[in-house]
Amino acid sequence: MFFKRIDKAILSLEEEPRPIGCIKLKSSSNLYRIRVGAYRIVYLINDTLRSVDLRLVEHRKQAYNRK
Secondary structure (H helix, E strand, C coil): CHHHHHHHHHHHCCCCCCCCCCEECCCCCCEEEEEECCEEEEEEEECCCCEEEEEEEEEHHHHCCCC
């Protein structure tokens, strides 16, 4: 049931790639994240191509422990 919320959030990025509450990551000029409960969705926006490239969907504990 919860993964339906994640799927819905990902699909909504097609219409609005910068929804209210999204955070631009400091590591890249076009990398953003949104929160869906305890999960984080990290994605890249290419305004020239008008595309969203999904990079990561993970529980917040794993999402922030990357090196």
